[in-house]
Amino acid sequence: MCTIGYGDITPTTPFSKLFSVTFVLFGFGFIDILLSSMVSYVLDLQESLLLSSSTHSATQRRNYLVDVKKGRMRIRMKVGLALAVVFLCIGLGTAVLRFVEALGWLDSFYLSVMSVTTVGYGDRAFKTMPGRLFASVWLLVSTLAVARAFLYLAEARIDKRHRKIAKWVLARNLTVSEFLAADMDHNGFVSKSEFVIYKLKVMGKIAEKDILQICEQFDRLDTGNCGKIKLADLTGSHQH
Template identity: 65%
Template sequence: MSVVSDLTRPGGPATPRDPNPRPGSASGSVVRQALFFLCVYLLLGVGIYAFNRDRFSGVETHPVVDALYFCIVTMCTIGYGDIAPLTPGTKAFACVFVLVGFGFIGILLSGVVNFVLDLQENMILTTARLSGEGGGSGAVNYFVDVEKGRMRIRLKVGLALGVVVLCIGMGALVLCFVEGLDWLDSVYLAVMSVTTVGYGDRAFKTLPGRLFAAVWLLVSTLVVARAFLYLAEARIDKRHQRISKLVLHRDVTVEDFLAADLNNSGFISKSEYVLYKLKEMEKISETDILQICDQFSKLDRNNSGKITLLNLLDNHL
């Protein structure tokens, strides 16, 4: 079987697998690329704004800061209204900038979250493996396989909610002590900002406030969106857990037997039983099964119902 895994594929030699891949390496690469393109994109937006200052309305503090502030507010879809385009050209620029820029920060935040989660997950799973050394390795492997997905969801929800509270608190503090708002208005504007509501009755007006907003809004608005997404994901996961427990703990009925006996042979094989339970738990659909069967048929050229080593060698040549 080692020969099969090391077969040379058409178009070049097989790439050897890294036995000890670094956790989060792929996510880290995505973060670096997204951050680079985001910086370039922001520089482009700041440059366009700087050369068209008279075509935007609003209170000015500093040309570069105002340009960066406007670009971030636009990309995060907040739209306070304190700075707005006036001419057809600047309005077209704002439309393109928000559509393209929102994708950049979405990729960036997704990469950052996945990178942090990969590191945390690797630490926890490594601890679980080490604690299982010297016996019970099968139980440890089962724990790793079953709990990995659920643990990742819980980590994402906890991390996202914690960062949301932190972002709102930081924004309220700056709005209170820098922008001079009272505590209620500070919390009000912070929440309206991170949720991208942006009524426009309150906004950042000072130079330090806009500098802070350029960084704070970029992170906090996407964190809130991700937090709600992770909460929905956790709710779906709980539903799947409930269905799985119901399916695995109830008794098998005659109707179940007839439905699981796919070839009407009068008995249920282990594979038929597993397949039936997976369908009941909504882990796999009929479409997935048909696609898998189609892939099997392509490998089983002789229609023998088996895949042999010779079949695999023929498909790799």
């Protein structure tokens, strides 16, 4: 179920093969969802403890800075927690393989790493009953911890790239070509809302299709076709 495949024990009958197919497909997804929920709970708890003093800000700018800080800290905590779990699993597996499976330290470390990374060459495997009972629980946690660690590292890298792009976009002055691109209604001037939307598009925060969908919803609500949504429009649409 952890996609390792040591090769020492395999299904041989048609029933066991069909059962293995179903068990692996559904079981791995269930364990992934379960452990993901546990990781999210731990991260939310740590975030609330670390940032509780910063959640009650006086101004909008302070609230924005706190949100940015919380987002960055959350990503760092996710990466740190996932890597800590990976190193803990490797160390625990090495110790069990050394003292339970009676392997050498190098072989124990080798098999531990090959197991948590789901490689499973098949040259080494758990042989004793206590070792296999330990592996049945240890591998569920460790293999998914490794997958999550790589996922969070990629997320941290993408977040860093987005922050660099946002910093570069906000530091640039508005050129003539950018002015023309930001003037969405082509009336010769750029309003504050147009400027914000253009900057968000350049930073990759929103896409053109998202803007079009929002504009379509606005047009449906603007029953008077006056460019504004009035309370009468909402009341009329509800009655309709």
